[in-house]
């Protein structure tokens with residue numbers, strides 16, 4: 001399995017404005033206070049739980065789990081380098097909020113079922129599980145042709161996973177988080193070169209270079225689009 005290392009490595013996804021807006025949205029979906037216990041599954045550099053901890057000052061530090069430990073990982077949280085399923089099997093703490101943001105596509109349906117079961121057992125009464133995933137229809141992520149092909153195939157698979165999650169959890173609420181991205185083409189090309197998104201992981205160097213030239217021709221100096229995530233919220 002190829003690892004995703006540059007997702008939130010100095011991209012708009014780690015920008016102050018994005019994290020602030022995302023956390024505002026997240027807080028509108030759940031009641032967080034100093035006593036809340038948080039777990040972020042597939043936390044990346046832990047920007048989200050770090051921001052929440054800075055603002056809410058939880059009595060217990062939030063926990064972030066990720067299969068890889070990235071450079072520039074936030075330090076004011078507890079980080080566990082582990083597969084999420086392994087972590088939940090071994091850690092017996094309970095949580096008031098479990099977040100899974102843009103990570104479900106790394107799991108097969110079978111593994112996702114195991115993960116959801118473990119999560120349901122680790123949620124406190126009235127605890128919430130909030131899952132975010134890229135909107136599957138009319139996605140605006142700027143792509144070159146080959147990238148778009150891979151992204152669409154991934155989004156089709158995500159759609160099935162999201163349907164499965166809704167069926168499995170039953171009493172879910174669906175909403176959307178949208179963020180307007182305005183990025184220089186130069187910076188976006190840097191992100192592409194670093195293979196910031198999963199659909200780029202398996203492209204060859206040649207395919208990536210060709211794709212970047214294609215994107216360079218199609219976009220002006222600034223790239224503007226709306227990044228929309230589907231949000232599934234479950235309350236125990």
Ligand SMILES: C[S@@+](CC[C@H](N)C(=O)[O-])C[C@H]1O[C@@H](n2cnc3c(N)ncnc32)[C@H](O)[C@@H]1O
Pocket residue numbers: 003004007008013041042043044045065066067068082083084085100101102103106
């Ligand atoms: C697209 S990134 C999202 C990071 C973060 N949630 C965010 O939205 O900024 C997906 C993350 O899931 C992690 N991941 C993938 N499979 C995992 C697993 N089995 N257990 C824990 N983390 C995993 C990856 O290493 C990566 O950091």
